[in-house]
Structures are given as C-alpha cells and as structure tokens.
Amino acid sequence: MLHPLTTLASQPNVALDQYLPLAVIIVGAVGFAVANIVLTKIIGPSRRGANKGMSYESGMNPVGTARKRFNVRFYLIAMVFLVFDVEIIFLYPWATTFPNLDPANPDAGIWLFRIFFFLFTTIVAYVYGFRKGVFNFD
Amino acid sequence: MSSLLVLLAPEIVLFITTCIVMIVGLWPKLEVRSLAMPIAGMGLLIAGVLAINTPANPESILPNIIPYAKAMTAGVGLLLVLLLAGTVDRSYEAAVERGELRFNPIHTNRAEFFAFFLFSLTGLMLCASATDLIWLFLALELVSLPTYVMATISTRKLRSQEAGVKYFFLGALGAAIFLYGFALLYGGTGTTNLIGIRDALAEQAASGGINPIAMAGIILSLIGISFKIAAVPMHFYTADVYQGAAAPVSAMLAFVPKTAGFIAMMGILAAVGWQYAPGGETLAADGVGTLPRSIYVTLAAIAVLTMTVGNVLALLQRSIKRLLAYSSIAHTGYMLVALIAGPSIAAEAGITSNGLGAVLFYLLVYGVTNIGTFAVVACLERPQPDGEADELDDLEDLRGLCRTRPVLGWVMVICALGLLGLPPLLGFWAKFLLFTSAISAGEIALVVILGLNSAIAAFYYLKLVTLPLLEEPEGDAPATTPFASRTFAGVLSAALVLLAIIPTGIVDAAMEAADRAGTIVPANIEAIERSITAEALRDEPTPIIDR
C-alpha cells in the first residue's frame, strides 16, 4: 500500500492543494498571534511610571540582584532527574505490548531482551552517576 | 529481528564495552581505572572480528558494506585508542600520585573520554548498517555529539573549549540542514526507508523527472553532510577545531566523522543511482549513466572547491595541525571525485572502476596515514610547569627530527609521502583507484583538477618531509610524551603505509563492500521499460476506443 504522500510525490505537477489545510492552520496560527499583539497594543490601556515598571507591581520592593549563582550540583541533580524521568516514560509504551511476552509467542524472548537491554542501560547510567559522585551532596 | 541482531553484533559489543569503560574509568584504584583503555581496545578487537564475519544485509541500500566498514572502523579505532592514551587527566593523575590530591571522580574525564570515543565509533558502525533515514540521522548524530565533548575536554586549555563550542554550533547547523533535507526527502518520496526512496525516485524519474521537493531534499542532505566530511561550504570549523583539540583527538576527528559522512552520502546517492543520462534529469536508456544533473553539478562544484581551497590554504599554514586540517579538506575533495564517478555499473567494468570501492579504500588509507602524522605531533611536547604539556605544533619544531628523534622523524616523513600519494606507498594505490574510477566514469576534467591539486599538495607535504629529514636540528632534541603507545601507533601506521603489498586483500574487500551499490534494481528496470513503452505509445496514433 502506498503512503498517501507517495501518490502526491509521483505526480510532481499536481498543485500542492493537499497541503491546503496545513496552510490554513499555519496562517491561522500566525494570524492569531499577530492579531493578539496588535489588538493589545491598540485596545489595551497603557500607563507608564516608576511604580508601573517595577518587578512586582503589588508593592514588594525587589532586593539585590536577580543574577545569582546556584551550586552546580543543582544542575547535576536536575540532569539526573531528567534522564531517569525520560527513561521511565519509555517504560509505558513497553507495558502496552505486554501480551507479546506470552510464552506461546516465538518472539517472546526478543521482547523480553529488549526491555532488559533498556533497563540495563538505565542501570549503567545509575552506576555511572553513583560512581561519578553526583549523589554526594556535600 | 534476530538477523538484525546478528548484523548489529559489533555495535552491541561496542556498546557494552562503552558501559564497562564508563564505570571502570571512575574506579578509585589507579590500577583498575587504568584498564579503561585496554578494555576499549579489547572491545574494538572483538567488534572487528565479529564485523568481518557479518553477513550481507539485503535490506540495506549498500548491501555489502557492513563487514568492510565496520572492520575498518574497528581497525582504525584500535590505532586511535593507542594514540588517545594519556590525553586527559594527566596533571590531575600526577597530583593524585604525588599525594597532593585525593582522587575524586567528579574532577576526572578518563571514563567519559574513552566512553565517548567508543560511542562515536558505535555511531559510525551504525551509519554503515543504516537502512532508514531516521536511523541514518541518529547514527550521524551519535558520531558527532561525543566528538564535540571530546574536543572540549581533550586539553585543559581555553583553545580546546573554544574549539568545542565552534564545533558544536557549526555541527548543529550542519545537522539542522541535513535533517531538513531528510524531511524534504521524506516529503518528496513518502518513505524514510532508503530502498523505498530508491524505488520511489526511480518511479518518479521514469515518469517525468524527480520530484523537485525530493531533489531539494537530496541536495540539502548532501550539503549538510558536507559538514561531517569537511567539504567546502561547511569546512570553516576544520582548522580551528583540529588545532584547538589535542592531536590524538584531531586525528580521530579527521577520520570518524569523515567516514560516517561519506558512508551516509553513499547511501543517499545510491538511492538516487548513477543511471541518469549525462547532463539531464532523465534515466539513461541503457541504465548506465551518471547522477542527475543538479546533484552532479552540486557535488562537482563542492569537490573542485574543496580540493582547491584545502590545498591552497594548506600552503599558508605554519602550524602542523592546521596544515593537516586543510590537507584533510583536500582529501575530502579527492574522494568526492570518486563518489561522483560512482560504482561503474557498466557490464565490462573491472575492479578498478568502482568509485565507491575507491572511496572506501581511500578512507581507510587516509585514516591510517593521517594517524601517523598526528601521532608525531601528539608525541612531541614542551613540558609546562603545571604538568600539562604543550604540544609542539609549529612546523619549525620538526626541524631535524630524523636525527634527534629518528623514529618520530621517519614516521612523519613516510606518512607525509603517503598522504602525497607517492608510489609505491599505500597512498599511491588509493589515489590510483580514485583516478581509475573517475576516468572510467568519464570525469576527465575532474581527474585533471585532481591531478593538479595533488601537485599543489606536494608543496606543503614536502615541508613535512624536508624539515625532519634534511634540515639540521636546532638546539636540543624536543621532549616526547611518556606514552609509548602513541609512538607505537605512529610506527604502526607508518609500517602499514610502507607495506604496499598488503592492499591486495583490502582492495578486494573494499570493492566487494561497494558491490551492488546503486546497481539497477528490478523496480528501476521496470520503470525504465515502462517509460520507454510510454514513449513509444505516445508516438503511435491514438487508438479509437469505444466507450
């Protein structure tokens, strides 16, 4: 069975009208954004002044500089979290294919191998992080 | 499925080795963490042996390339591992040994360095097994991403960080361009499978010409990938990055991404096929021809500019690494000529007329020879007070090297002559195959430009020969690194360059690897026949059909 785009592609001289919905959506999206900005400029009230320009209009005075150095370990933790978080996400789709592990299925071993391989990489990453000392917060 | 696992066995071995190296390299005990490099070497060795015995993959666009490409990766990888010894953590480990510091894995780079190296090689092997655009893209990125980090951490100097950042941003630009190209190619053909793309393109070509979207996709992909192979529109990073990174890493950068890029280009071009009428966008009547005109013009322009720019700029360099970087650009240009020539699919073609085989052989020869020259730079150093040594990178530092450091001097002389392609060294046979394949394809103009460029190249390679061999040394002998394996890598590659008897088997393997790539597939034959019959029908008077 041919992919729908293939039929398009094999007729190079046909106009791109099949992409029309896409174009409409793009135009709509851009139009919406532009319209919002323009309308706010035109309709919205605009006042200026010292108080209006403060970070917290509610009246709290900002103290010190906004640029502050964080301990680099925050980033390490954040990255480790991201890695494991993403890996967990990948476990969900595998769970939906659970019926493939039926012993009657000749490919069951491969299905099991796949997830074990994936878990293996996760464990390696964990051991690496552990050895590297990213979990020591001293 | 399981057959795919067999095909990917070398990659799997490399990946597992990577995992082991990543953890072993962080071990608190010095004896254990020093094992990172030998383990990496062992992994490459096993992967190489497995690779040689890998069967052909009929589902791949380059069905026979796997054994050769992967074995080449493993072989050159072994030389590189020897060369990479001691690149990172040198002053830190020295301080730990003196007892000034307590070992803290978070301050070391050894594990990551070797792991990333193996990752990059894994990516290269995956490139060779790619059957799909997405796979190809991921493999290409797996090749490149680790190299950005390796360039950055290879020395503790600012120049390496600068090099890494430059390399990363331009690499990201290149990746964006060829990803966009891949996307357009998908849009134009409706599939990401390379064989599917081949059939779709043949179908389009037979019925009125390749879809412009697909054509734009192919050209963008080629231009994007030219970043990986350091070809002209995307070559700007080369000299700075090679100079900024430590010499062993530069040697790796000159081989791994280049090879990956060429294999990717071969895959894409094999999907297009060298069967178009010369100077046109339609299929040649007998199926034997060249690339479609727009691709041909693009590639030919890139090839000519790459050769010329690389060679001319190399003439001006004072730094050995910059000189070698520009020479690497020039070699890319030479190989592009054979890539344009393509696999000769004419019936009477002999072994010497397969351009893809020539490229594969050239890549190996270039990789080996280049490691020799970079090994010399990697071995010479100027000790610094902080324990990190500075590489001797100026051409003047080679003065009289054959007398002060005979082994290194001769390695440089032999490898420089090998890069020049002087008979009877290995480089000559590689260049000879480029010549024969390009002449077989009728690319006389490109061959003449190639020849002239080889002559220009003689200018600067002669500097690398005369300075060590003929000049008298000035002052004391330059200091060398304590890492004997680097010298060993250099000697090994020089020995390979000298052994011109060896290529017999390798040339065979390279040619076999390129065999059946881009040959006319049954689908194309049908398409061609259909277009011919359609032509014939058009000429006949329209039959009156009773509706």
Add this chain to the structure above:
Amino acid sequence: MSESILHVLILLPIATAAFIVARPAGEAKTVALWGSLISLVLGVVAAFQFDWSNAGAMQPEVSLVPWLPALGLSISVGADGVSMMLVLLTLLLGPICVAASFSSIKHRVKTYYAWLTVLQAAMVGVFVARDILLFYVCFEFTLIPMFVLISIYGSSNRKAAATKFFLYTFTGSILALAGLIYVIWFNATRMPVEAFAGAGEWSFQIDTLRQAAVRMSPTEQGWVFAAMLLGFAVKVPLFPVHTWLPLAHTEAPTAGSVILAGVLLKLGTYGLYRFAIPFTPIAAVDFAPFIGLLAVIGIVFAGLICWVQDDVKKLVAYSSVSHLGFCVLGLFALNTMGQSGSVMYMINHGLSTGALFLLIGMVYERYHTRSMRELGGLAAKMPVWSFFMVFFVMASAGLPGLNGFISEFMCLMGTFQASDTLAGSSIGATPGVLGPVFAILAGTGVVIGAMYLLMMTGKMVWGPLREPKGHDHHNHSELADDLNAREIAVLTPLAVLCLVLGLFPTPVLKGIEAPVNDTVRWVQEHGGLRLYRDPAPARVTELSPAGVVTPELAAPAAGGER
C-alpha cells in the same frame, strides 16, 4: 636473457642500500662501490645473454610475477635493444658516481650512498619495465633519492633547487598518469575482446596497451598525448619547462649532476620514445611540428644562454637543455635515422656530459669556485685534467671521430629527411612532418654549441694561469694539484667509450636499429604517415630507410569505436 637477472638488477641496489644502512659509516663507500660494480658485472652478463640478433623483441618473451592481484597487477620486466643500452649506461655510471664522491662527501655518508644506490634501482626499473605501473612507480620514485641528494649535499641554494625539481616533475607526471590510466580504461572497456590478445581486460602491459591506444580516436589521442607530453617534457626538459634544470644542476653534488644529466633526463626522452610516440601516433604526427619548434627554440635559446654564462657548471647544465633538444627533434622526425640518432644521443650525452660534470666537480673540490672569471689557464697546473677537459668538450661539441658527432648528425639528418620537401632528390625523404627548415635552424645550434664550449675551454684551460684570490688549495683540500689515480680511473672508462663509440658505433647502432625500426614502422602504419608529394609511391619504399609503406596507411586501423 633470463628474467631473474633483470629482477636482480633492480633488487641488488636495494639490498646494497640496506647493507650500507646496517654497516658503520666508514664502510659505506666501499660497500656502495662493490655493490655498484657487481651490478655492472651483472649488467654485462645480461648484455651477453641478450640475443642481439633479435634486439627488436622484448626479452625474455614472457615475464609475470604477480604483484597486486586485486588490481590485476603483475611485475613484468624485459628489455629490447634500446632498454638494454640505457640499462648499461645506468649501470656504468653507478660505480663512477660512487667513486667520484669519495672525497667530496664528508658528512652523512651513509644516507648519501644509500640513496645513491636506491636511485640506481629505480632507474633500472624504469628502463626494464614492461608494465605501465612498474614504470610509473619507478619513474616517480626516482624523485625521492634525487630530492634528498640535492637538498642535503648540494650547494647554498639547494633547498629551493630540490623543491623546484620535485614540484615540476611531480606535477607533470601526475597528469601523465591520468593519460596512461585513460589508455588502460580504454583498453578495458572500449576494445572488443577479439581485437587482439589482452583487449577488453584491465591490463597494464605496455604491448597490449599500445595496441589499444592506437585505436583511440584522433581527439582522444591528442589529449592523451598532451598529458604524457606534460609529464615527459618536464623531465627531458623541453623548452619552456626547462627552468628547473639549470638550478638543480648547479646546486646538486657532482654525482647528482652526473646521474641527473646521464640518466634522469633520459627518462623523459625514453618516456616519449616508449609511450608518447607509439601510443598516440596520430597525435605525435600532428604535434610533431609544434614539438620540433619547441626543441629548436630550446636548442638555440639554451645555447645562447650558455654563451653568457660565467658559472661553468650552469653552462654545462644549459648545454644539456640544448643537447636534449636534438634528442627530441630526432625522436619526432619519426624515421629510423632520426630515432636511432636520438637513442644514440641519449647514450652519448650521458657519457660526455656526465664526464664534464665530473671534471667540473674535480675543479670545484680544489678551488671552491666555478666562476670562469676566477679560473683560467689551468693547463699549466693541471695538465691531466686539461687533457680530459678538452677531450670531453670535443666529444660534447660533436667533433667527428668522437661519439657526439655521429648522433648529432643522425638526429639532424633524420630531421632533414622527415618531410616531403626533398622527395625524389638524392638526399631522400621519409614520411615525416619536420624537414630541412627545422634541421637548418637546429644546425645553427651546433655552431653555437661549438662556440660556447670552445670559449669555455679557452678560458678555463688555456691562457695565463688564474686562480681565485688568496687561493692556497692546500688549506682547503687534501687533493693533489692535478688529478689523482682515482679520478683518472673514474674518467678513463668514459673517455674510452667516447672514443670507441665515435670511431666504431656500428654495434650499438645495430642493437638499437631493430627496436627503433619497429617503432618507426608502427608509427607510420598507425599514424597515417606517408609521402604525399612523391608521384611514384613505389619508390617510397626505396627512399625510406624505414621501409614499409603500404597503400592503406592513410586510414588508421579500426579505431574509433566510440
């Protein structure tokens, strides 16, 4: 002649070089001398084994040692009369060069003799190659030893000279390689298998490829010829690509100059003779007037430059350019007279110019100058040297009775006859495209040559004694005032050969006649050369020394499948 003796002639110098490297520096020159003497003896043995009655054929008939089976490559060697002569010349100059360097080379002795012997292997390889790639590999490899010899052991400007030498030759030969590969490809893909033995295969055999090459269309032949011409003309050197030669000669050490003039330049003319002319006869005929013009310009122009030289070595170097012009002229006369004269010239020039360079080197060792303003009247102080100098100058200038005369005369005669102009006259005409105009113009070169050589001799040898200011050679050199026994021993064989070849050149001429005849016949057949003006074609056969002129010549055989 057996195949193995030719292999030994290539391998023995390499083994000698390895031995030199392995032994202490003090023994280097002895080892080199013995090695080259053994090579020479073997060469003489080969010459005796050679079947001179069948000199036109390659001997041994078949020679195949597999080399790179993947590329279908084998090493195949063999020699016909021309190759054999040039091999003998190379082998003769070997021990002479080694012995001539005994006193002048003092530092890095091992390197010097090792490269000198390796160079000999490469040169022999060029002459005995029957396989294009072996030829090319050896041809290119001669660059490295020569490059090293010039740039380590030369005089002050040696590096520039060596680089220029390398780049000129390398550039030319890369393009020549492209031309040769085109022929290989043409044979493999455009030739029907049944056309001749080896057609339609990836063959590198010169004989096979010659068959294929002549079947190329005239346009293809033109391009291939141009590519080969670029490669070989640089080596010859032909005007205007001769500029590297004077520089290389003046900077090279004595033995380097001798090898350069004696053998390396002949690689160019040999390449023209073996490849350019027989491979692409149509183009050779078309281009011949153009090349003849370049040769004549070279002869006259270089001769005039010689006249104003002060540096005596440079003078001899430019005289080489001039002399090799005759050689090329003779080759492109495309008749037996011209071509055998040209091959003869290759040998004679190697002997006499080689000797001149040796003589100049001997003076230079004593006085450390080559300027004719500082040197003069040496006959008073160095009578033996002066004797040899006058002798070899005469040989070089072409005095009848010495070797230069016969070859110069044959080249000019061949050129003279090589056109229709004199058809039917008593001088005779042969199919060719040069003719009396070229011969007369080149003849002025002979006169100029005699003038500058005699002028040089006059200044150097006769007149009042002039030595460089403040010269007391005992401070500089341990050499005697006049030549010592070693130097005389080096020069004597050359002098004897010059005399013998001058008085009795017949054996050599006979040896080269058969192969040259084959080449000439081949070119006439495939180049469409014949006499056009002659009203009675039957007489052509009598007139032309080359003999065979068949009626169907005008059409090149079965070419142009493309």
